Amino acid sequence: MQENYDVTEIQNKWLPVWDEIKPFDSSRADDARPTKYVLDMFPYPSGDLHMGHAEAYALGDVIARYWAQKGYNVMHPIGWDAFGLPAENAAIKRGLDPRDWTYENIAQQKASMRRYACSFDWDRVLQTCDPLYYRWNQWLFLEFYKKGLAYRKNSNVNWCPSCQTVLANEQVVQGLCERCDSVVTKKALTQWYFKVTDYADRLLDDLDQLEGKWPSKVLSMQRNWIGRSQGANIDFNIVDSDQKISVFTTRPDTLFGATFMVLAADSELAANLAANASDTVQQAFEQYLDGVKKANDIERLATDRKKTGVFLEQYAINPLSGEQVPIWVSDYVLADYGTGAIMGVPAHDDRDIEFAKAMGLEIKMVVDTGEEDPAVSGIATSGDGVIVNSGELNGLSKQDAIAKAIEIAESKGTGVGSKNFRLRDWLISRQRYWGTPIPIIHCEKCGEVPVSQDQLPVTLPDSSGLDLQPKGTSPLGAADQWLNVSCPSCGGAAKRDSDTMDTFVDSSWYFLRFLSPHSEEFAFDPAEAKKWAPVDQYVGGVTHAILHLLYARFFTKVLHDIGMVDFEEPFTRLLNQGMVLMNGSAMSKSRGNLVRLSEQLDIHGVDAIRLTMAFAGPPEDDIDWADVSPAASAKFLARAWRIAKDVDSEPTADFAAGDKGVRKATHQFLVGFEEAIEAHKFNVGVAKAMELTNALRKAIDQGVGPKDIAVREGAEELAKALSLFAPYTSEDMWQLLGHEPAVALAGFGTVDQSLLVEQSTVAVVQVDGKLRDKFEVDLSITDAELEAMAMASAAVQRTIEGKEIVNVIVRAPKLVNIATK
RNA sequence: GCCCCGAUAGCCCAAUGGCAGAGGCAGACGACUUAAAAUCGUCACAGUGUGGGUUCGAGUCCCACUCGGGGCACCA
Numbered sequence: 015m016q017e018n019y020d021v022t023e024i025q026n027k028w029l030p031v032w033d034e035i036k037p038f039d040s041s042r043a044d045d046a047r048p049t050k051y052v053l054d055m056f057p058y059p060s061g062d063l064h065m066g067h068a069e070a071y072a073l074g075d076v077i078a079r080y081w082a083q084k085g086y087n088v089m090h091p092i093g094w095d096a097f098g099l100p101a102e103n104a105a106i107k108r109g110l111d112p113r114d115w116t117y118e119n120i121a122q123q124k125a126s127m128r129r130y131a132c133s134f135d136w137d138r139v140l141q142t143c144d145p146l147y148y149r150w151n152q153w154l155f156l157e158f159y160k161k162g163l164a165y166r167k168n169s170n171v172n173w174c175p176s177c178q179t180v181l182a183n184e185q186v187v188q189g190l191c192e193r194c195d196s197v198v199t200k201k202a203l204t205q206w207y208f209k210v211t212d213y214a215d216r217l218l219d220d221l222d223q224l225e226g227k228w229p230s231k232v233l234s235m236q237r238n239w240i241g242r243s244q245g246a247n248i249d250f251n252i253v254d255s256d257q258k259i260s261v262f263t264t265r266p267d268t269l270f271g272a273t274f275m276v277l278a279a280d281s282e283l284a285a286n287l288a289a290n291a292s293d294t295v296q297q298a299f300e301q302y303l304d305g306v307k308k309a310n311d312i313e314r315l316a317t318d319r320k321k322t323g324v325f326l327e328q329y330a331i332n333p334l335s336g337e338q339v340p341i342w343v344s345d346y347v348l349a350d351y352g353t354g355a356i357m358g359v360p361a362h363d364d365r366d367i368e369f370a371k372a373m374g375l376e377i378k379m380v381v382d383t384g385e386e387d388p389a390v391s392g393i394a395t396s397g398d399g400v401i402v403n404s405g406e407l408n409g410l411s412k413q414d415a416i417a418k419a420i421e422i423a424e425s426k427g428t429g430v431g432s433k434n435f436r437l438r439d440w441l442i443s444r445q446r447y448w449g450t451p452i453p454i455i456h457c458e459k460c461g462e463v464p465v466s467q468d469q470l471p472v473t474l475p476d477s478s479g480l481d482l483q484p485k486g487t488s489p490l491g492a493a494d495q496w497l498n499v500s501c502p503s504c505g506g507a508a509k510r511d512s513d514t515m516d517t518f519v520d521s522s523w524y525f526l527r528f529l530s531p532h533s534e535e536f537a538f539d540p541a542e543a544k545k546w547a548p549v550d551q552y553v554g555g556v557t558h559a560i561l562h563l564l565y566a567r568f569f570t571k572v573l574h575d576i577g578m579v580d581f582e583e584p585f586t587r588l589l590n591q592g593m594v595l596m597n598g599s600a601m602s603k604s605r606g607n608l609v610r611l612s613e614q615l616d617i618h619g620v621d622a623i624r625l626t627m628a629f630a631g632p633p634e635d636d637i638d639w640a641d642v643s644p645a646a647s648a649k650f651l652a653r654a655w656r657i658a659k660d661v662d663s664e665p666t667a668d669f670a671a672g673d674k675g676v677r678k679a680t681h682q683f684l685v686g687f688e689e690a691i692e693a694h695k696f697n698v699g700v701a702k703a704m705e706l707t708n709a710l711r712k713a714i715d716q717g718v719g720p721k722d723i724a725v726r727e728g729a730e731e732l733a734k735a736l737s738l739f740a741p742y743t744s745e746d747m748w749q750l751l752g753h754e755p756a757v758a759l760a761g762f763g764t765v766d767q768s769l770l771v772e773q774s775t776v777a778v779v780q781v782d783g784k785l786r787d788k789f790e791v792d793l794s795i796t797d798a799e800l801e802a803m804a805m806a807s808a809a810v811q812r813t814i815e816g817k818e819i820v821n822v823i824v825r826a827p828k829l830v831n832i833a834t835k
Numbered sequence: 836g837c838c839c840c841g842a843u844a845g846c847c848c849a850a851u852g853g854c855a856g857a858g859g860c861a862g863a864c865g866a867c868u869u870a871a872a873a874u875c876g877u878c879a880c881a882g883u884g885u886g887g888g889u890u891c892g893a894g895u896c897c898c899a900c901u902c903g904g905g906g907c908a909c910c911a
Contacts, residue, residue, distance in 0.1 A: 229840095230839070230840080231839065231840065231905070231906075233839095234838065234839050234840095234906070234907090235839090235905085235906055235907085237838090237907095238837095238838075238839095238906060238907045238908090239906090239907080241907080241910065243910075243911080245911080261911080262910095262911065263911060264910095264911065265911080276911090319909080321909085344909095345909085346909045346911095347909080347910095347911075348909080348910065348911090350910095351910045351911075352910075352911065355911095356911045357911085358911095359911090363911070364836085364909085365909050365911075366911080368909090369909095434910075434911085435910090436907085436908095436910055556905090559906085560906090629847095629848095629858085629859075630847070630848085631847065631848060632848085635841095635848095636904095637847095638847085641846065641847050641848095641860085642847070642859090642860080643847090643859075643860055643861090645860095646859065646860060647859090650858095650859085652873095652874095653874090656874090686857090695849090697847095697848070697849085697858085697859095698848095698849065698857075698858080700858075700859090701848090701849070701857055701858035701859075702857075702858080703858090704857085704858050704859075705857065705858065708858090711875080712876095715875070715876090716875095716876090776854080778853070778854050780853075780854085780891085780892070782891080782892080783853085783890095783891070783892040783893085784892090785854050788854065820891085821891055822891080823853095823891045823892075825853075828853070829853055829854090829892090831853080831891050831892055832891085833891040833892080
């Protein structure tokens with residue numbers, strides 16, 4: 015046994031032992047422990063692990079190891095999100111096969127994770143690029159297809175000219191591609207979609223169930239993203255036409271204030287109406303539409319952009335007032351939100367008043383908010399007030415008028431209460447190679463024909479001979495042998511769909527695949543799902559707050575509806591760890607502030623880095639590597655290790671004879687530590703372990719000495735607690751203390767409440783809330799006795815001298831507060 | 836523009852409405868040592884961003900503001 019704490023030595027010593035005994039095997043048939051499912055977001059295999067992974071997996075491991083220590087059978091699996099653009103791009107650059115490149119990275123990351131001593135169950139590993147996995151992507155796609163939840167449509171989609179592929183709405187950030195920051199443009203294409211909007215209400219409403227269990231930030235981001243608005247659809251007839259304009263509005267109470275209509279320039283209705291107009295109007299419209307199509311999102315979203323538009327020289331009839339109002343087209347109305355048309359109420363809408371001012375249209379106030387008339391001030395008012403100039407709505411409040419207007423419109427058959435969502439359907443086709451082939455065959459005669467589910471997987475053809483260079487159409491379109499098949503329906507010549515699925519499809523259900531990762535019979539085994547799912551604790555970065563989590567929630571709800579799972583939310587609790595920064599900003603090679611994980615591990619050791627991640631602060635806060643001290647963590651671990659080494663007694667289960675003071679410190683620690691970990695205050699938990707270490711050091715050097723059995727008890731609990739953060743050190747401590755591995759499963763000691771009962775406490779005396787005196791009192795002291803003691807205090811007498819006492823608050827045995835005037 | 840989160844010592848961070856300090860970094864001093872490192876120990880430092888309010892008592896609850904971070908945003 016070594017004399018000194020040697021990081022390298024203990025790292026080399028314990029890894030093979032754990033491989034042998036597999037402390038975190040979650041598949042033992044006779045395992046009677048209750049279950050917990052702890053999941054870390056699986057990594058993308060691009061290069062080796064970095065500091066961000068190190069934090070995420072250190073924190074996830076604290077939770078997994080905590081439950082293991084508490085006696086649970088913890089499933090803590092890991093896999094790789096192995097399909098996707100970065101792998102493909104990197105492969106193109108180096109002329110490699112994306113598959114080889116991916117698997118090499120996986121091997122490297124896996125080795126790093128093992129060295130990092132993550133408590134993963136290595137028998138449950140999966141890779142999404144494995145046909146064994148993506149076969150079930152296809153199978154699920156076909157299930158969605160049967161339910162009408164997977165469909166193809168032509169529309170103007172987000173197009174990244176650099177990645178040469180379409181993007182989901184969620185992958186466009188501020189008009190830029192989230193991957194490469196290129197300006198995203200629009201392109202009319204026929205693409206596959208998942209009908210997320212069918213689930214919009216449930217995706218929004220069910221967030222309430224997660225209140226307090228998910229970070230409120232994520233909940234609000236999801237709510238914002240789904241963006242439900244309540245209102246009404248109102249129909250406006252068009253003068254001298256049998257067409258009508260249906261608008262969506264959240265303010266039907268302002269119907270009488272509508273002084274114009276605006277259609278999205280790129281909407282079908284706009285085109286129809288323009289076609290009926292004079293040649294001059296048609297020309298102006300065509301010209302305007304051209305300009306709109308050319309504009310990208312960056313230009314379109316510019317906040318201070320002037321309002322533009324074209325008057326169609328046609329009029330609509332307000333269904334309530336009967337007034338005729340002019341019909342315009344403009345690009346400030348979006349074709350794919352609501353009905354693609356609005357009623358312009360300039361007095362009470364910022365955008366409409368801008369348009370009205372630009373075009374010289376009438377501004378008619380219908381809600382008197384007490385502010386200046388918008389027609390005069392030029393500033394729209396949107397607050398509550400009294401309805402005016404609005405016929406039967408006059409005199410009502412905003413809320414009442416909204417209800418009344420809907421009622422009237424419904425009774426007249428010219429409108430209906432309705433709601434709209436910001437959320438759009440999920441575009442899942444990608445024109446790239448390295449992804450899951452869409453299991454559909456296109457036949458000229460039969461149209462879309464799904465591949466039979468028992469014919470899956472449709473495997474990805476070998477990449478050799480294919481041009482993976484992005485060129486706007488799928489590389490699979492050139493894989494003739496693969497592409498050309500006979501139609502399953504009529505037997506005629508047909509072609510496979512050559513697009514691949516968005517990789518977010520892969521990650522939308524992987525947490526279920528871990529239940530039976532090798533199954534060829536099911537996507538996941540329903541019996542295992544009953545046992546383990548949903549995930550008790552999910553851990554990952556807030557970067558996935560919208561995309562991945564929304565899609566996974568959507569999948570779960572669909573799987574629930576087709577009877578595959580009996581729950582509707584996939585992740586019961588969510589922890590978002592912060593980022594690891596260096597000198598205030600995200601690490602990057604170009605910034606020159608990159609800290610290499612492997613280097614840190616070499617210098618300080620695995621345990622010190624893991625401990626540093628946990629101790630740096632609350633898990634959801636960012637860690638600035640410049641603010642933390644892994645060297646100090648290593649020093650602490652050595653200090654803890656020496657405690658175990660100094661213990662000079664035989665292993666026993668009977669600690670009753672130990673020193674009461676030391677035992678009390680240990681048992682207080684147990685209470686505080688578990689409380690801290692359960693609340694995910696890992697930094698506080700570590701601080702408590704440091705406190706116990708300090709107390710034990712003192713006991714050994716200046717107190718009862720290393721032979722007292724209470725010192726052993728404290729050292730053992732310390733080792734068990736440290737197993738959450740520092741697996742190598744704690745295992746070695748456990749051995750020094752004369753035990754067999756694994757310390758990770760040893761189980762915390764049972765708290766002896768009798769040791770925690772205080773005989774006396776320190777009572778505090780305040781005058782006007784300020785501390786003036788304190789003394790040790792018996793716990794059983796009465797209010798009257800304590801008050802008498804307080805009043806007798808010289809310090810108190812001095813303070814209250816000459817003052818009038820108005821009140822005395824006594825909270826025996828802790829506190830007396832004397833209020834004076 | 837709307838919504839959310841945060842602000843405590845030189846620094847990172849603790850504190851069920853009840854003594855502002857658990858822990859750490861950096862710092863000073865001391866013990867051990869021929870010396871240094873390592874180790875062990877002792878000490879100092881803020882009244883909680885600003886202004887109000889509730890309360891016997893506010894870092895903690897309420898209101899307004901400042902600063903920082905984040906989300907949504909021509910979404911009708």
